[in-house]
Amino acid sequence: MIANDPRLVRYQQLRDEFALKIANQDWRPGEAIPAQDDLAKTYGLAIGTVRKAIDVLVAEGMLERFQGRGTFVRRAKFDGSLFRFFRFQTRSGERKIPTSHILNRETVEAPPSVIAALRLKGRVKVIHMSRLRVIEEEPLLVEDIWLPYEKFANFMSLSIEQIGDLLYPAYEEHCGQVVASASETLTVEGVNHADAKQLRLRLGTPIVVIERVAFGYDQEPLEWRCSRGPANHFYYHVDIR
Amino acid sequence: MIANDPRLVRYQQLRDEFALKIANQDWRPGEAIPAQDDLAKTYGLAIGTVRKAIDVLVAEGMLERFQGRGTFVRRAKFDGSLFRFFRFQTRSGERKIPTSHILNRETVEAPPSVIAALRLKGRVKVIHMSRLRVIEEEPLLVEDIWLPYEKFANFMSLSIEQIGDLLYPAYEEHCGQVVASASETLTVEGVNHADAKQLRLRLGTPIVVIERVAFGYDQEPLEWRCSRGPANHFYYHVDIR
DNA sequence: CAGTGGTCTAGACCACCCG
DNA sequence: GGGTGGTCTAGACCACTGG
Numbered sequence: 477m478i479a480n481d482p483r484l485v486r487y488q489q490l491r492d493e494f495a496l497k498i499a500n501q502d503w504r505p506g507e508a509i510p511a512q513d514d515l516a517k518t519y520g521l522a523i524g525t526v527r528k529a530i531d532v533l534v535a536e537g538m539l540e541r542f543q544g545r546g547t548f549v550r551r552a553k554f555d556g557s558l559f560r561f562f563r564f565q566t567r568s569g570e571r572k573i574p575t576s577h578i579l580n581r582e583t584v585e586a587p588p589s590v591i592a593a594l595r596l597k598g599r600v601k602v603i604h605m606s607r608l609r610v611i612e613e614e615p616l617l618v619e620d621i622w623l624p625y626e627k628f629a630n631f632m633s634l635s636i637e638q639i640g641d642l643l644y645p646a647y648e649e650h651c652g653q654v655v656a657s658a659s660e661t662l663t664v665e666g667v668n669h670a671d672a673k674q675l676r677l678r679l680g681t682p683i684v685v686i687e688r689v690a691f692g693y694d695q696e697p698l699e700w701r702c703s704r705g706p707a708n709h710f711y712y713h714v715d716i717r
Numbered sequence: 718m719i720a721n722d723p724r725l726v727r728y729q730q731l732r733d734e735f736a737l738k739i740a741n742q743d744w745r746p747g748e749a750i751p752a753q754d755d756l757a758k759t760y761g762l763a764i765g766t767v768r769k770a771i772d773v774l775v776a777e778g779m780l781e782r783f784q785g786r787g788t789f790v791r792r793a794k795f796d797g798s799l800f801r802f803f804r805f806q807t808r809s810g811e812r813k814i815p816t817s818h819i820l821n822r823e824t825v826e827a828p829p830s831v832i833a834a835l836r837l838k839g840r841v842k843v844i845h846m847s848r849l850r851v852i853e854e855e856p857l858l859v860e861d862i863w864l865p866y867e868k869f870a871n872f873m874s875l876s877i878e879q880i881g882d883l884l885y886p887a888y889e890e891h892c893g894q895v896v897a898s899a900s901e902t903l904t905v906e907g908v909n910h911a912d913a914k915q916l917r918l919r920l921g922t923p924i925v926v927i928e929r930v931a932f933g934y935d936q937e938p939l940e941w942r943c944s945r946g947p948a949n950h951f952y953y954h955v956d957i958r
Numbered sequence: 959c960a961g962t963g964g965t966c967t968a969g970a971c972c973a974c975c976c977g
Numbered sequence: 978g979g980g981t982g983g984t985c986t987a988g989a990c991c992a993c994t995g996g
Contacts, residue, residue, distance in 0.1 A: 537958030717778030
């Protein structure tokens with residue numbers, strides 16, 4: 477085992493080692509990691525210790541275990557995350573991925589708020605994008621999205637068709653950036669003039685504002701996104717203990 | 718070990734056994750359970766198996782472990798739960814428990830919606846209560862609360878002083894009912910006439926509606942509560958993986 | 959059937975808390 | 978110092994998956 481903090485207990489050192497492999501994409505999202513036996517032999521540890529390290533990563537959501545099949549690097553899949561906050565459905569009642577219309581896409585110098593959200597240093601370029609998400613001609617959500625240019629330079633050269641309706645798969649396929657986790661903040665506001673027009677609402681109608689920072693496996697911010705949708709579609713459920 | 722499903726693996730049987738002890742208050746909230754060594758001897762199992770069973774209960778939020786001190790039955794403490802959804806604070810910026818004004822308290826036949834929420838059977842009595850929660854003279858939240866009369870008969874004979882600002886401690890102390898978990902649903906609405914008056918808002922101002930069912934350690938519904946507060950104070954944060 | 963993760967054991971030793 | 982939970986071991990055996 478290399479370069480881990482020897483003050484930590486072994487299974488934590490091992491966890492860090494594994495987390496590094498995932499961050500470096502030595503172990504790639506969707507793929508199986510080596511068997512527990514092999515890992516135990518490789519690192520000269522008992523299998524119980526290896527299992528404990530894997531337990532931690534599983535609890536953190538970075539790995540996924542399947543009995544008899546193996547342990548896999550988990551691919552975060554919260555592009556259905558709208559459904560966590562909104563009751564959007566087709567008229568026939570199904571859940572469907574909304575269509576995305578990219579309204580514009582530009583490279584600009586990062587405004588201060590974006591610098592803060594993406595933890596950028598100094599004057600840097602970012603990609604800014606506006607999207608409208610639609611189900612069956614009905615506009616549901618307007619989004620402003622900001623990406624650090626450094627990591628997403630490729631993105632500007634993609635065609636609309638290459639991007640498709642979901643951004644995270646496009647980030648992964650075309651920019652090598654994998655979203656592993658995110659942090660979201662919800663508030664309620666009255667809709668402003670521009671959004672009212674896009675969403676076909678009366679000025680001042682309550683909307684729910686979701687600000688999300690998405691992180692890679694290395695915990696670096698990858699994307700800052702602000703989504704706004706009509707509050708009358710808002711619906712959220714939590715279990716507390 | 719008694720009467721558990723022998724098809725389950727041992728640590729799951731043990732988990733059920735422990736859960737039962739908690740539900741029966743053989744092990745009481747806030748108190749330590751026997752040491753792992755003792756439990757292993759009592760049940761004739763290896764300590765690792767006992768630990769695994771405890772792991773499960775800890776993950777479920779029913780137990781809490783402290784190295785060197787012991788393992789304790791966890792007392793749910795989400796009476797600060799307002800703060801999970803609202804940015805309420807005093808003018809000086811502290812978080813403070815809001816004062817509670819009980820506006821009325823009555824015993825009635827359970828309306829259908831309450832029967833459903835509390836999973837009651839047939840025509841039964843329930844206690845209904847309205848509360849207004851206030852910080853520094855400012856009304857923040859109106860609440861309607863419903864309790865099954867069967868479990869909370871004592872509650873009607875309590876004085877306002879005995880009840881105090883927080884209900885869950887009162888349920889525990891005076892009715893022997895301990896809240897272990899809850900399930901909440903959030904939506905946004907326009908305020909109605911009655912609530913507008915209590916909250917000093919204009920009719921139709923957006924409010925966040927929180928419906929909560931609270932459960933005991935035995936998973937039986939104990940309380941149904943509907944809280945409404947001004948949406949401009951709403952603020953919620955989640956981390957996703 | 960081979961290979962994977964899951965369960966369970968019996969015990970040694972460490973780390974921490976508190977009187 | 979005595980008691981608690983936490984780590985780690987070495988190995989046996991079970992349960993599930995997929996070719």
